Amino acid sequence: MFLAVGPARAGLLFCAALLACALNAFAQGDAKRGAYLAQAGGCAGCHTEAKKDAVPYAGGRELKTPFGTFYGPNITPHAEAGIGRWSEADFLRALRSGVRPDGAHYFPAFPYPSFTLITDADARDLWAFFRSLPADARNNRPHELRAPYGWRFLVGPWKWMFFTPGPYQADAARSAVANRGAYLVEALGHCGECHSPRNFLGGTKRERRLAGAAEGPEGKSVPNLTPAKLKKWDDRDLKEFLSSGITPDGDVPAETMGEVIRNTTSQLAAEDLSAVIAYLRALPAIPDEPR
Amino acid sequence: MSKSILATGFLFVFGAGLSMNALAQAKPDVIVKQRQAVMTLQGKYFGPLVAVAQGKAPYNAAAVQRNAGFLDNLSRMAWDGFDPSTRNEKSRALPAVYDNNAKFKEYTSRLENETSTLVTLSRGGDEAAVKAQIGAVGKVCGACHDDFRSK
Numbered sequence: 001m002f003l004a005v006g007p008a009r010a011g012l013l014f015c016a017a018l019l020a021c022a023l024n025a026f027a028q029g030d031a032k033r034g035a036y037l038a039q040a041g042g043c044a045g046c047h048t049e050a051k052k053d054a055v056p057y058a059g060g061r062e063l064k065t066p067f068g069t070f071y072g073p074n075i076t077p078h079a080e081a082g083i084g085r086w087s088e089a090d091f092l093r094a095l096r097s098g099v100r101p102d103g104a105h106y107f108p109a110f111p112y113p114s115f116t117l118i119t120d121a122d123a124r125d126l127w128a129f130f131r132s133l134p135a136d137a138r139n140n141r142p143h144e145l146r147a148p149y150g151w152r153f154l155v156g157p158w159k160w161m162f163f164t165p166g167p168y169q170a171d172a173a174r175s176a177v178a179n180r181g182a183y184l185v186e187a188l189g190h191c192g193e194c195h196s197p198r199n200f201l202g203g204t205k206r207e208r209r210l211a212g213a214a215e216g217p218e219g220k221s222v223p224n225l226t227p228a229k230l231k232k233w234d235d236r237d238l239k240e241f242l243s244s245g246i247t248p249d250g251d252v253p254a255e256t257m258g259e260v261i262r263n264t265t266s267q268l269a270a271e272d273l274s275a276v277i278a279y280l281r282a283l284p285a286i287p288d289e290p291r
Numbered sequence: 292m293s294k295s296i297l298a299t300g301f302l303f304v305f306g307a308g309l310s311m312n313a314l315a316q317a318k319p320d321v322i323v324k325q326r327q328a329v330m331t332l333q334g335k336y337f338g339p340l341v342a343v344a345q346g347k348a349p350y351n352a353a354a355v356q357r358n359a360g361f362l363d364n365l366s367r368m369a370w371d372g373f374d375p376s377t378r379n380e381k382s383r384a385l386p387a388v389y390d391n392n393a394k395f396k397e398y399t400s401r402l403e404n405e406t407s408t409l410v411t412l413s414r415g416g417d418e419a420a421v422k423a424q425i426g427a428v429g430k431v432c433g434a435c436h437d438d439f440r441s442k
Contacts, residue, residue, distance in 0.1 A: 212442070223442040245429065246341045250334025254442065255433030 029088070029121075034129025037122050039267040041115070041188040042260060046072035058082070058136035063109055065217050067202060068145030070109040078135035091127045092120065097165050098155075105155035107143065108163070108202065117168040117187035149202075162203030174282060181279025184272055185210075189264065194222050194256075197289060211286035218256070228285040238277050242266065319377040326372025327382065329365055336361045337428070344425035350418050359413040362428070363406040370399045383441045391438075398435035405431050 038044070049060035058081075059074035076082040083091070090101040098112035099105055106112060118126075148154060168187050170179045185191045196204040197213035212224030223229060230238065237248045242265035245258050252258065265273065317325075336358040342348035343355060373388050373395070388395050405428045412421045 220437065221442045244341060244345055244347070246338055247334075248338075249331070250336070250338025250341075251330075252334075252337070252429050252432035252436060254437040254440070255430060256437055258430065258433040 029124030029126075029128030031125070031128040031132040033122075034125035034127070034132075036267075036269075037126050037188060038129055039264055040184060040272070041118075041126070042190070042264045043075070043126075044263055045259060046070075046109075047075050048072070055136045055138060057130070057133055058138040059140055060138065063217065064219070065109065065202075066215075066219065067149035068143060070107065070143045070145075071141040073140045074136060074138050075130055076133045076136040077131055078137055081137045081139050082135060083130065084135060088124065088127050091130070092123045095123050095126075096167075098159065098163065105152055105159065107145075107149075107152070107155060108158065109143075111190040111193045113163050113204070114187060114190035114193060116163070116165045117183070119167050119187075122188075158201065158203070161201070175278065177275050177278045178282045179279075180272070181275035181277070181282075184268070184276050185279050189276070191225065193217070195225050208286060208289070210280075210283060212288060214289050220254070220256070224286065224288050225280055226283045226286045227281060228287045230280060231285075235274075235277055235281075238280075239273060242268075242273060242276070319374070319380050322372050322374055323377050323380045323382050326369045326377075329369040329372070333362060333365045333369075333432075336365065337432075340425045341429065344422040352413070355421060356410075356413045359406070359409045363403075363410045366402050366406040370396075385439050385441055388439050395435070395439055398431060398439070402428070402431045402435070 044056055046061050046063060047057045047059050048054050054060065057075050059072050061072040063070040074082040077084040079085055086101055093099060094106065095112060095115040095118055098108065098110065168183050171182065174182065192204060192210050194216050195212055196209050198204050210225040212229065213222045216222035241247055242261060245261040245266065246252060339348060340355065340358050343350055373384060375389055378389055409424045409428055412424050
């Protein structure tokens with residue numbers, strides 16, 4: 001009798017092993033999907049130098065803000081210069097909670113108030129993609145921040161005031177398409193980081209979300225994305241603008257957006273671009289800030 | 292022959308002087324309207340070039356050359372319209388145009404160089420180079436709009 005159970009038990013064990021493998025493969029993250037998500041997230045924008053032949057994701061781009069100048073770090077898998085020693089859990093925690101593997105806070109120039117909304121599955125795919133990049137030895141440049149903004153411990157209270165961690169929750173009041181668009185705009189695209197005004201502490205003003213800013217992150221004005229401004233354009237115009245980088249009358253947007261169009265919006269799958277537009281259309285109309 | 296060239300040259304120089312004078316006397320609101328007309332027309336000729344560069348419209352060498360030529364001329368026309376007298380006129384031009392005029396001029400001459408190159412390339416047979424150059428022109432447009440035009 002004992003002998004008879006043997007093969008059955010072995011079979012069960014085999015099945016369990018197979019299941020574990022399958023789960024593991026699922027949990028592993030898909031680098032190809034991650035590559036698309038990295039484009040949708042515009043990661044290259046800050047994590048690549050603004051010069052010809054710059055190594056993608058090896059860092060170096062400067063972001064001049066009223067708080068000082070930030071330099072995007074190297075996120076290739078180089079052990080010393082990049083994030084080669086990180087675990088997947090480190091990466092997920094950086095996106096979700098805005099903390100480094102050693103537990104210190106990131107400055108919110110790294111847009112984790114948006115990236116916290118990214119789902120675990122997408123974050124794993126992103127991680128798989130970044131792991132697949134060639135390691136580059138380009139060293140990080142320290143940020144040059146004005147006191148007191150450079151005091152990292154102050155980011156703790158800042159987070160308490162302006163940061164709500166947690167993945168995106170679909171809003172039942174929105175259509176599935178608009179929810180997908182909301183996820184692309186708010187989580188990956190982090191459009192609100194530039195297109196929302198900030199208070200003097202650098203927190204975005206929630207009641208004016210995506211309604212443009214007289215002074216954006218680099219001190220320049222940024223347009224309103226709510227229907228108050230976008231109503232002049234029909235969906236075709238918007239789609240054309242976000243995929244070709246040119247308005248219906250041949251006008252060229254400021255290069256800050258031009259780059260976002262080249263790297264991100266023009267790379268989106270057609271249904272994702274439509275979803276972005278559906279979400280923007282569904283926003284409450286907020287008139288421009290008085291200037 | 293040489294006489295007629297001289298005469299043409301003289302007329303050209305003299306004529307240019309005349310038009311400058313006329314411009315200096317135009318009212319600020321007129322100057323703004325004119326420079327905006329130039330910008331509008333740049334869009335008219337640049338838009339179709341972008342469609343060609345992105346493969347959304349077929350590459351028609353004659354049309355590309357024509358648009359590049361028009362654009363190259365237009366790229367020289369708007370700048371004297373950013374006269375200090377127009378500073379307080381209603382337009383999207385930022386005060387930086389006058390406060391940081393050296394940088395503004397750097398962009399305008401960069402655009403002129405890029406459109407010249409586009410004209411030269413459009414006369415050659417290298418379609419890929421022309422398409423890349425159309426992108427380069429767009430980047431200068433956008434770079435200047437970044438710093439000198441309100442959104």
